[in-house]
Amino acid sequence: MAREEDGRPRHQQIAADIRARVMSGDLAPGTRLQTTQQLMSRYNVTNQTVQRALSVLKGEGFLVGRAGVGVYVREERALAIEPASYLRPPAEGEPYPWMSEAVGRGRRGSVRLLEVANVRPPVEVARLWGERVSMRRLLLLLDQEPTELAWIYHPLEIAEGTPLAGRRKIPGGTARVLADLGIPPVEWVDRVTARLPTTEELQLLELPDDVPVLRTLRTVYTDDMRPVEMQVLVKGGHRYELAYRIPYHFKE
Structure with missing residues (x-):
């Protein structure tokens, strides 16, 4: 037809x-x-x-x-972001991987902490940890341009009394805290969808009208496939692409 x-x-x-x-x-x-x-x-x-x-x-x-x-x-191609670069916690004293990766591209990365609170989470998070969780909301920037919004969720029993629930930026990011707590991230699962932005996303990311966003729902696991963190990551679909490098193991 x-x-x-x-x-x-x-x-x-x-x-x-x-x-x-x-x-x-x-x-x-x-x-x-x-x-x-x-x-x-x-x-x-x-x-x-x-x-x-x-x-x-x-x-x-x-x-x-x-x-x-x-x-x-435009001579600058879409920015390829490799999620695997952010999996392992940085060494003690090293900056959040977003900043290190930006330097590697000849750019300046920064992170703005927007909110820390105990909240009612999205349904995907509530299925794991119930109706109240700890949330950190961040705005990531490259060369002072808004690039990505991140909502980072942890169960209250992990976050309470730690920097995860503190109202300050965390040197090295949340992965560093989880590692220090003895539950280091070892694996994650991403679910990526595309849709039009919410009003908040449109404004904070300074998006053009009618441009879709990429939404990543990331579940982070420690040993024994225990989920210890969930993230909702939103970025403009017009300037960024996700690059995944996966080893290919073939058995005859």
């Missing part, structure tokens, strides 16, 4: 076409886009429609405008 035509407004259809060409490599990083007149002719639309399409793609970070010169494909 033939697919129905794209029912979105024309400027969104044009943005989708240019976006697809950028993602496929047809429009390489640094490529100058056709002029407005050429795009009007290519898509048979008005100047206003072209400008709206370009505005969408600039907001998403696919294109950049250079005054008096033209519009170019």
Whole structure:
């Protein structure tokens, strides 16, 4: 059965076409886009429609405008984040892995603590630990740009009386505390979904309109597959991708 035509407004259809060409490599990083007149002719639309399409793609970070010169494909590719880099606790005195990883990319990472409280958690967390848990809410930044929101949950019997429940940033992150408590993280399971952002996510991450977010539900286990931490991680889907490196073991 033939697919129905794209029912979105024309400027969104044009943005989708240019976006697809950028993602496929047809429009390489640094490529100058056709002029407005050429795009009007290519898509048979008005100047206003072209400008709206370009505005969408600039907001998403696919294109950049250079005054008096033209519009170019952004040279910086989507940032690949490797979740495995954050599994093991850092050595004593070392910074939170987010900051170390940022330095490795030539960038500056920082973490802003937004809230610490005992809360009623999302249903996935409540299934494990009941209706009240300890929560830390963080905003992660790269070069002072909001990058990721993190809600980190622990059962009260683990968190109470430890830095996990304290209202200060934790040197080395929560994995360092869990290791010091004798329950180091040894494995995690990620469930990743995509959806449109909530109002809070849209504002705190400074997202363009209509850009989806990647939501990761992470369950962290210590020995004997005991869950000791759950995380909800939200990042803009337009600028970031998740990279997983998994050893391949083959037996004849």
